[in-house]
Amino acid sequence: xxxxxxxxxxxxxxxxxxxxxxxxxxxxxxxxxxxxxxxxxxxxxxxxxxxxxxxxxxxxxxxxxxxxxxxxxxxxxxxxxxxxxxxxxxxxxxxxxxxxxxxxxxxxxxxxx
Amino acid sequence: xxxxxxxxxxxxxxxxxxxxxxxxxxxxxxxxxxxxxxxxxxxxxxxxxxxxxxxxxxxxxxxxxxxxxxxxxxxxxxxxxxxxxxxxxxxxxxxxxxxxxxxxxxxxxxxx
Numbered sequence: 670x671x672x673x674x675x676x677x678x679x680x681x682x683x684x685x686x687x688x689x690x691x692x693x694x695x696x697x698x699x700x701x702x703x704x705x706x707x708x709x710x711x712x713x714x715x716x717x718x719x720x721x722x723x724x725x726x727x728x729x730x731x732x733x734x735x736x737x738x739x740x741x742x743x744x745x746x747x748x749x750x751x752x753x754x755x756x757x758x759x760x761x762x763x764x765x766x767x768x769x770x771x772x773x774x775x776x777x778x779x780x781x782x
Numbered sequence: 783x784x785x786x787x788x789x790x791x792x793x794x795x796x797x798x799x800x801x802x803x804x805x806x807x808x809x810x811x812x813x814x815x816x817x818x819x820x821x822x823x824x825x826x827x828x829x830x831x832x833x834x835x836x837x838x839x840x841x842x843x844x845x846x847x848x849x850x851x852x853x854x855x856x857x858x859x860x861x862x863x864x865x866x867x868x869x870x871x872x873x874x875x876x877x878x879x880x881x882x883x884x885x886x887x888x889x890x891x892x893x894x
Contacts, residue, residue: 673825702881709791711871711884712826725881760825768880773825 671695673774675761681780687749690777694742694763698770701738703729703746704760706776712760718744719766751781794891801862803888805855805872812874816882817846817857821868826884829857829870859890867892 674693682688694701699720704712715734717725720741729736733752738744748755758778764771795801807815813834818826832839832846832855839846845858855872869889873882 678823709869709889710886711873713884714881717881762825764880768875771828771880771882773827775824 673761673763673772675759675774675777677777678775679778679780681782682751684753684781685750687747688751688779689745689747690759690761690779692744692746692761692763692774694744694761695770695772697765698763698772699741699766700764700768701744702762702764703736703744704762704773706758706760708757712773715746748779751779753781755779756781791886792889792891794893795862797862797864797892797894799862801857801859801866801890801892803857803859803870803872803890805857805885807853807855807872807874807885809874809876809883810853811876813877814875815846815848815855816873816875817844817855818871818873818884819866819868820871820887826871862890862892864892864894866890 676691701718703715705715706712716729716736718738721738734748736746758776760776761774816831817829819829820826830841830844830846832848837848843860847856869887871884871887873884875882
């Protein structure tokens, strides 16, 4: 099984530019999570989807961040415009409802210059 | 606010030694704790978990100890190997939630 697949692995952009990250969860996992991880810190939840519905987006900075999971499978996280402070690793995870099988992807490392 | 945190940011050991990584938590409502291992360029990987009704749980070369009195969690790795080098995070889950809250990581460096 492929696990949680994220792309791209690395992204370098100039500040004020838009950027998008893609995540494909493990087959059958209907819960999908996006996390932000700063260096040396644990992941912080940005948004959680149950199927196509965002059920917890309280930590998502909605002025510049957006996410979608239109068909309840893969998901996209977007930042527009990016700021220097957005440089971090963006992790995606998926699980069955209730948390079983909780698995992280390898993340996208974003550098904003 | 309530949080989960680690005492030591970096731990260096010799191959074959036992390693102990510590974690303090402050949320008394947490009833489930997890240790994750994160290698460079990868996402966190589940190692072992423990429920609050237990004091100790053993896996393959790893043991988690939970002291609810002082809100302390530890991960013991026996016969540490170079492949154990990684950042280790403890995480907690509050009753009724399956979303883990992560603390700050500890970097384990194993010298051959």
